[in-house]
Amino acid sequence: MPKTPATAAARHASAPREVRIIGGRWRRTRLPVVDRPGLRPTPDRVRETLFNWLGQDLGGWRCVDAFAGTGALGFEAASRGAAEVLLLEQDAALIARLRALKQRLQAGTVRVQRGDGVAALRALAPGSIDLVLLDPPFEDAAVFVPALAAAARVVRADGFVYLEAPTAWDDTALAGAGLRVHRHLKAGAVHAHLLRPSA
DSSP states (O other): OOOOHHHHHHHHHHSOSEEEOOSSTTTTOEEEOOOOTTOOOOOHHHHHHHHHHHOSOOTTOEEEETTOTTOHHHHHHHHTTOSEEEEEEOOHHHHHHHHHHHHHHTOTTEEEEESOHHHHHHHSOTTOEEEEEEOOOTTOGGGHHHHHHHHHHHEEEEEEEEEEESSOOOHHHHGGGTEEEEEEEEETTEEEEEEEEOO
């Protein structure tokens, strides 16, 4: 059903103006949220749960945030000790903000790259990444299947894929990508999944 102006206005009014890094080196650092099409930052509560699932110390991990947006997920991973974090984003204005934030935090382990997240994942070496973060625009339903397939190819056998989606994905839906559900959380309209490669 099409969104009425009132519905869109209500959604806009309820959108957060900033999010914060939950833990690690940059704990409590606030990240501004700009008004950009499709930008829907992962809520603080959901990120806190995700990193409780993963453990607080990501020392030595290689991570990719394939739809970086505000950078909240990727900077959270870097804050908790990840050795390498690649932030991928297509929007030029968001890229500029990510680069400014990287400079402000002196985040030497973070690399910001403009481009298509799925294509960039496909260009990475198979089995080279410990954690792939997938939080694509919910309006772009066609991106989920190729993004999951690309993530499954690059993640290590003992690694993780995080998926944020408007609906729940079960093992049957994930089988084609070679992934399975390890953890799942529903928070409002958001379904957060922590996935593992299938045996």
